Amino acid sequence: MKRIMLTVSYDGTNYCGWQWQPNGITIEEVLNRELSRLLREEIHIRGTSRTDSGVHALGNLCIFDTETRIPPEKICYAINQSLPEDIVVQDSREVPPDFHPRKWDSEKTYEYTMVCSRFPNPLMRRYAYFLHQKVDVTLMRKAAEYLVGEHDFASFCTPRTQVETTVRCIHRLELKEDGDTITLRITGSGFLYNMVRIITGTLLEVGKGRIPPEQMKDILQARNRSTAGPTAPPQGLRLVEIKLLNPPF
Amino acid sequence: MKRIMLTVSYDGTNYCGWQWQPNGITIEEVLNRELSRLLREEIHIRGTSRTDSGVHALGNLCIFDTETRIPPEKICYAINQSLPEDIVVQDSREVPPDFHPRKWDSEKTYEYTMVCSRFPNPLMRRYAYFLHQKVDVTLMRKAAEYLVGEHDFASFCTPRTQVETTVRCIHRLELKEDGDTITLRITGSGFLYNMVRIITGTLLEVGKGRIPPEQMKDILQARNRSTAGPTAPPQGLRLVEIKLLNPPF
Numbered sequence: 001m002k003r004i005m006l007t008v009s010y011d012g013t014n015y016c017g018w019q020w021q022p023n024g025i026t027i028e029e030v031l032n033r034e035l036s037r038l039l040r041e042e043i044h045i046r047g048t049s050r051t052d053s054g055v056h057a058l059g060n061l062c063i064f065d066t067e068t069r070i071p072p073e074k075i076c077y078a079i080n081q082s083l084p085e086d087i088v089v090q091d092s093r094e095v096p097p098d099f100h101p102r103k104w105d106s107e108k109t110y111e112y113t114m115v116c117s118r119f120p121n122p123l124m125r126r127y128a129y130f131l132h133q134k135v136d137v138t139l140m141r142k143a144a145e146y147l148v149g150e151h152d153f154a155s156f157c158t159p160r161t162q163v164e165t166t167v168r169c170i171h172r173l174e175l176k177e178d179g180d181t182i183t184l185r186i187t188g189s190g191f192l193y194n195m196v197r198i199i200t201g202t203l204l205e206v207g208k209g210r211i212p213p214e215q216m217k218d219i220l221q222a223r224n225r226s227t228a229g230p231t232a233p234p235q236g237l238r239l240v241e242i243k244l245l246n247p248p249f
Numbered sequence: 250m251k252r253i254m255l256t257v258s259y260d261g262t263n264y265c266g267w268q269w270q271p272n273g274i275t276i277e278e279v280l281n282r283e284l285s286r287l288l289r290e291e292i293h294i295r296g297t298s299r300t301d302s303g304v305h306a307l308g309n310l311c312i313f314d315t316e317t318r319i320p321p322e323k324i325c326y327a328i329n330q331s332l333p334e335d336i337v338v339q340d341s342r343e344v345p346p347d348f349h350p351r352k353w354d355s356e357k358t359y360e361y362t363m364v365c366s367r368f369p370n371p372l373m374r375r376y377a378y379f380l381h382q383k384v385d386v387t388l389m390r391k392a393a394e395y396l397v398g399e400h401d402f403a404s405f406c407t408p409r410t411q412v413e414t415t416v417r418c419i420h421r422l423e424l425k426e427d428g429d430t431i432t433l434r435i436t437g438s439g440f441l442y443n444m445v446r447i448i449t450g451t452l453l454e455v456g457k458g459r460i461p462p463e464q465m466k467d468i469l470q471a472r473n474r475s476t477a478g479p480t481a482p483p484q485g486l487r488l489v490e491i492k493l494l495n496p497p498f
Contacts, residue, residue, distance in 0.1 A: 011371045056372055080368060088371045119329060122260045122337045123305055123376055123487070238372070 001065055004072050005095045006031075006045070006079075008060045011086040013126045013235070017053040018060070027051075027087060031062070034082045038075075039068045048101045048242055049108065052194075054234035056127065059090065059241045061101040095249050101242065107171065108191060109240040112184040112200045112232065128181070129200075129236035135207030137177050143206040144173045144184075146216035147199060154223035156199050157192035158231065166192060166223070175203075185240075194231050202229035250314055253321050254344045255280075255294070255328075257309045260335040262375045262484070266302040267309070276300075276336060280311070283331045287324075288317045297350045297491055298357065301443075303483035305376065308339065308490045310350040344498050350491065356420065357440060358489040361433040361449045361481065377430070378449075378485035384456030386426050392455040393422045395465035396448060403472035405448050406441035407480065415441060415472070424452075434489075443480050451478035 008031070016024030020032075028045060035043040048061040070078060075092035083089070113128040115121060120130045147170055154166040170188040184200055202219065205211040211219075211229065219227045257280070265273030269281075277296060284292040297310040319327060324341035332338065362377040364370060369379045396419055403415040419437040433449055451468065454460040460468075460478065468476045 009368075009371050011374075058370065058372070076368070085369075085374055086371050088368050090368050119258075119325070119337050119339050120334075121307065122258050122335045123307070125260075125334055127372055 001067060001097065002072065003063055003065050003095050003097045003099060004075060005061060005063045005093055005099070005101060006076070006089050007091040008062060009058045009088045009090050010056065010060075011126065012051060012054050012056045014086060015053065017055065018047055018050045024053075027060075028062075030084065030087060034079060035064065038079055038082060039066050039070070041067060046100065046102070048106075049239055051237075051239055052234050056235075056238040058238060060239055061242050061244075063095065063100060065097075093249065095247075099248060101244060104247065105189070105245040107187055107189060107243040107245065109185065109187045109243070110191070110196045111238050111240050112186075112196060112236045113238075114182045114184070114200070114204070114232075114236060115180055116182065117180045126235055127238070129233050131204070133208070135182070135204060136209065137175055137182055137207065139209070139213055140182075140203045140207040141175050142213035143203055143211070143216045144175060146213070146220065148173050151220050152223055153192055153195055153220070155219050155225055155228045156195050156202070157225065158194040158198070159225070160193045163192065168192060168195070173199075197232045197234070197237060198225075198228050198230075200232040200236070204232065205229035250316060250346065251321065252312055252314050252344050252346045252348060253324060254310060254312045254342055254348070254350065255325070255338050256340040257311060258307045258337045258339050259305060259309075260375065261300060261303050261305045263335060264302065266304065267296055267299045273302075276309075277311075279333065279336060283328060284313065284315075287328055287331060288315050288319070290316060295349065295351070297355075298488055300486075300488055301483050305484075305487040307487060309488055310491050310493075312344065312349060314346075342498065344496075348497060350493060353496065354438070354494040356436055356438060356492045356494065358434065358436045358492070359440070359445045360487050360489050361435075361445060361485045362487075363431045363433070363449070363453070363481075363485060364429055365431065366429045373430075375484055376487070378482050380453070382457070384431070384453060385458065386424055386431055386456065388458070388462055389431075389452045389456040390424050391462035392452055392460070392465045393424060395462070395469065397422050400469050401472055402441055402444055402469070404468050404474055404477045405444050405451070406474065407443040407447070408474065409442045412441065417441060417444070422448075446481045446483070446486060447474075447477050447479075449481040449485070453481065454478035 018027045045062040045064045072094040076089040115128045116131045150169040172187040174185045176183045294311040294313045321343040325338040364377045365380045399418040421436040423434045425432045
């Protein structure tokens with residue numbers, strides 16, 4: 001028995017998110033099906049980040065146990081032959097049998113892409129949120145400063161399953177402007193459900209002049225979802241990387 | 250009777266190029282159909298750049314004549330309601346009745362996106378050429394220098410319809426490297442059939458060490474397609490802009 005870890009990238013447009021569910025096809029389901037077919041045994045992958053419907057990933061991580069004699073580092077080549085073109089395994093490797101990336105200390109990076117233009121760019125229609133108005137990025141950067149560091153992010157979280165604590169630490173939060181495109185890049189040890197999309201939606205309210213940057217402090221303190229801005233739509237979001245800190249391999 | 254000019258952007262993945270043809274759906278055909286429906290008269294657009302199957306555009310130009318009373322600058326809003334999401338009209342305006350952008354002095358800019366990585370990035374699968382090996386961009390830049398300026402580009406042209414001359418002028422040719430992505434950006438007064446894709450394919454041969462940069466001089470002088478490299482695949486190419494020089498409006 002070997003434990004294999006995959007680095008998985010996908011275009012989330014045509015999937016109901018990562019996690020198996022009865023009413024639509026998910027990334028997890030496709031990977032389980034194709035891995036089981038390839039390795040001729042029933043495979044149950046365990047994911048790290050359960051991305052939502054329409055959200056993309058460049059480097060999500062998952063593990064599974066297998067008896068296969070295919071060399072671990074060759075599995076990515078083999079599985080990519082049978083996966084649809086919107087799911088690509090970037091890496092496969094053996095990890096210790098008790099290793100789980102979700103339980104390991106890591107740094108996650110997400111990017112959210114916004115485009116301020118009169119009409120959408122058809123080449124980015126699946127990968128960006130189109131705003132149809134200008135926003136003030138300088139104000140958004142000021143507001144973002146309040147979020148960096150360790151805070152209780154209860155206001156920036158859609159209540160779903162119970163979590164032990166809503167305290168999280170954002171290590172970096174940058175806003176890059178390139179022509180009419182704004183990219184929010186956020187790195188932290190972990191994120192609450194919808195946290196990046198709610199942060200984005202709230203910073204956009206600041207950029208539109210509807211919330212003053214200083215109000216971020218009050219929103220954090222309120223620990224109440226209704227004080228923050230709307231949840232930005234999923235297609236602008238991508239999980240860029242899950243960086244494992246000092247992994248045992 | 251008014252003459253209208255449209256700035257058209259499209260994801261070329263699902264189309265057999267710009268120009269009408271019997272065996273597949275084209276951008277021209279969809280625009281003619283939807284404009285005719287919207288304006289309640291038979292519309293025949295005339296294009297500027299006939300992009301190939303799978304090639305994308307951010308700002309192709311076309312004109313048509315119409316009796317409509319819809320204000321010219323409102324046509325883009327109206328037509329975008331009925332176009333598929335992979336074709337977006339970015340601008341509509343009235344131009345003089347004898348104006349044709351193809352006959353007007355202009356500067357065209359194309360970009361070609363290449364990614365050097367073990368596996369494709371699923372978010373760029375329709376918009377880049379994946380190389381699966383590293384290339385030497387410094388060598389490619391040296392080779393590119395030979396192409397800038399006025400030259401006979403007969404070696405960099407797929408013979409199709411007869412053209413009066415194969416002399417063209419490249420104003421700028423830049424190669425940008427960003428992580429594993431290389432973007433070739435080329436600006437000139439006009440391009441021969443497949444010229445940007447053959448230039449890209451030839452520069453890639455240089456980047457792989459198969460053609461020394463100095464040989465570009467000989468390839469140009471040969472005026473023979475067989476001396477240049479292969480035609481790079483269409484999906485990496487996008488027509489970025491057709492900049493009309495001192496237009497009469």
